[in-house]
Amino acid sequence: MKNIMVVGASGALGRLVCNELQRLFDNQIKLIVTDYKMERGKRLADSFNSDTQFRYLNVDDVDNVKQVIKDVDLVVVILKQKIPAIQKACIENKIICIDVTPFYDFAEKVMDLDQGAIRNNIGSVIMSGFFPGLSGLMIKKAIMDFQEVTEVNMALLQNTNASVGVTGIVDMLNIISQPVTFHNEIEPGFTKKRKMHFVNHSKGKRVRLIDHSEIRLIHDKLINVQLYYWTSWNNNIFNSIVSLLNKMDLLKVMQKADKKLLSKTVKHNPNKDETAYLTVEVKGIAGGMKRTKIISAAASSDYFTTAMVTAAIAKISLHKNVIGVVCPFEITNLDEIISIMKSSDLIIEEFVM
Structure with a gap:
């Protein structure tokens, strides 16, 4: 034991x-x-x-x-x-x-x-977890069939009812408040927009560009191409407020706010949905033709999926000869992690265009 x-x-x-x-x-x-x-x-x-x-x-x-x-x-x-x-x-x-x-x-x-x-x-x-963690595993799977990759986009669609706790709130505020570089131009995070496909959404959902630590690890250890990370919440008004606060540099102030105050401000309702979504979009050459591949995941909860992935990584690490400091995508793959988690709370869809 x-x-x-x-x-x-x-x-x-x-x-x-x-x-x-x-x-x-x-x-x-x-x-x-x-x-x-x-x-x-x-x-x-x-x-x-x-x-x-x-x-x-x-x-x-x-x-x-x-x-x-x-x-x-x-x-x-x-x-x-x-x-x-x-x-x-x-x-x-x-x-x-x-x-x-x-x-x-x-x-x-x-x-x-x-x-x-x-x-x-x-x-x-x-960096075990949902985002980062599962996100890196999705990128690894999505690029596999490409002879040449020109661009990768990873997006997280968050839920305003997520049970992420105060630590999760502060972490995301920190990520969003960082400036981003897009096509060699620097601009405030959570400002630039685009639409991406997500599971259970017939129309694309608008997400906003952010800087994310996993980008550096993907570049260093997996693939060095144009790689962009995006996020938003499932509430457009909430997204607009967060973007405005960031432009006014108030998100940095909120990160330093009293944790008890933050916990009272952001409430989780256990009786309401808290589904979170991840999508990776890869563009490049596959089978001699220009292709776009999308892998999209729906998870019943951000934190719950982080816990599942981390527990699965623990099981994998005890059964494999893991040596050195590694990311999840260096020691396993999306199919293996899903088979170990054995959960109906995670839905994966993929298609090629």
């Missing part, structure tokens, strides 16, 4: 990851949850049906981190770190680590540990 630790398990995403790990491993794991608050951590461990263990963890205490992970087979990191202390300790102790942080500056710090991971014959996975 494998010992799997989830760091940051008390948050909305962390709890989902714990549930998905138990489901995908048929409860045949020893689940260990951590928290820097003793009583909260103990309550969390008691809330799971299986024999879940709690361990106190302070990510700012290097000695504590090394002690806590000592007998673990795999660590999933849900919380944010300024430096990859957990990854470093995992590599030194030859423990697989999976991280969901969606920002390149942190991923770059983890990639600096690559040679150490290779020397120790161990793997560390970065």
Whole structure:
């Protein structure tokens, strides 16, 4: 039986990851949850049906981190770190680590540990999840049949009712507030628009251009072509407000707002739909002809799918010889991840034009 630790398990995403790990491993794991608050951590461990263990963890205490992970087979990191202390300790102790942080500056710090991971014959996975994560796997599949790729567009259609928690809200505000480069011109993020096809939508939905950390990883590790990331919400008025706030530089102010205030501002209704959609569009030459291929996914929930993908990556990582700092698309593919997730909550469509 494998010992799997989830760091940051008390948050909305962390709890989902714990549930998905138990489901995908048929409860045949020893689940260990951590928290820097003793009583909260103990309550969390008691809330799971299986024999879940709690361990106190302070990510700012290097000695504590090394002690806590000592007998673990795999660590999933849900919380944010300024430096990859957990990854470093995992590599030194030859423990697989999976991280969901969606920002390149942190991923770059983890990639600096690559040679150490290779020397120790161990793997560390970065940017696991829905967007990024599943998005990269969709791009990998979409470009496979092309002899030449001229342009790739990846889009996320978000739901204003998404149960992403305050951390997810702040992360997306950060992404949207970054300036973007389009055809060598720099402009504010979430300004330029285009339409893209999504599952269950007869007409194209308008999305807006953003800068995204996964672009750099795709360029470095998969394919270096014109690659654009887009997003919007399923509410046009909401999109207009977000765009205006960004142009006024107010999104950056909101990122620094009190988290309790943000949690009261953005409410999730569990009785309403929170479906999120991903679409990749690839243009190029396939079979000697100009083609456009589209792969589109509908997921019942952004966070739930991130949890499913991360748990599936954990299962794959324990069964494959993963070495070095890697992205999900370097160790698996879309078909494999779907077969492991075994979920009717994810619908995939693809077609060629």
